[in-house]
Ligand SMILES: Nc1ncnc2c1ncn2[C@@H]1O[C@H](COP(=O)(O)OP(=O)(O)OP(=O)(O)O)[C@@H](O)[C@H]1O
């Protein structure tokens with residue numbers, strides 16, 4: 001999969017840009033605060049319909065402008081396609097796939113696939129569970145559109161159910177009348193999502209192990225296993241009917257606890273990935289270097305699993321990652337950048353990597369070679 005060209009207007013500090021990319025490595029190079037990450041953000045946004053930096057679309061509209069537009073030409077093994085996104089202040093974003101308006105973000109996610117890697121990802125092991133859930137959600141959504149649809153429904157139902165719980169003290173009757181409905185809806189979506197996450201992690205775990213082995217030698221073996229909030233063995237979540245029952249029972253048998261807490265206490269919004277090194281929690285016992293290597297392995301695994309399932313390598317978007325890695329991990333990552341498209345940012349000298357060089361200055365992109 002390749003991003004061939006991007007046109008951007010009034011996005012962040014970019015008034016207008018029209019940039020073409022090679023099918024190999026592309027380097028966005030320049031001093032701080034020039035717009036390197038902004039362009040990467042625009043590419044990532046076209047892929048998954050949300051930014052990796054903000055949840056407010058308006059933040060991305062250039063200061064003083066009314067509308068931002070991103071248009072991406074990309075090719076997969078079959079054909080050339082285009083995704084165009086327009087963000088207007090105070091309005092819903094408008095998305096087009098090949099010139100045809102689509103109703104929802106979930107209609108385009110998975111068409112143009114990317115793996116984004118930024119320095120914050122290096123703390124994936126140390127971070128809280130929300131970051132690891134996000135890792136799973138972004139990866140799986142790009143592979144299976146039904147997953148994203150299910151996740152969106154889940155979040156909507158969760159919102160309703162939490163509202164019901166918060167109002168329960170004042171309006172016990174509505175709570176009693178409707179809690180069964182919301183709980184069964186929530187449990188049904190939870191079962192779908194959990195089964196995708198378990199199966200995804202089974203595959204990813206093997207890739208993580210291979211990458212970690214290549215980086216560190218065979219001294220310690222990592223595993224990444226789904227950790228559901230109902231505390232069953234990961235495999236048990238593969239059986240959707242059973243998972244639905246388990247979550248349903250938890251949601252129907254703990255009302256007083258949930259009303260006390262003021263929110264829904266069980267479900268896939270509480271899940272985590274249990275990452276271990278030689279059977280011991282990596283979060284608690286692995287060294288800082290091991291944790292960073294594991295995080296890097298998890299991002300590379302995301303690319304690998306995507307390639308295995310779709311038969312096509314996703315585009316790697318690397319934001320300032322090299323400056324954060326030591327020389328051996330840099331060398332390892334460089335080795336992983338062949339045979340695929342990489343679009344990366346850096347303020348450092350770029351000589352060692354090689355590729356198409358694009359200089360970035362005040363939101364202006366100038367091709368320097370090739
Ligand atoms: N909505 C916006 N409108 C205009 N400018 C913006 C907007 N949002 C951010 N910026 C500007 O974009 C610039 C930052 O761009 P970006 O994050 O791409 O920098 P960078 O080149 O990646 O720098 P670094 O090397 O420090 O990461 C900042 O100067 C910021 O003020």
Ligand SMILES: [Mg+2]
Nearest residue numbers: 036037320345
């Ligand atoms: Mg940056």
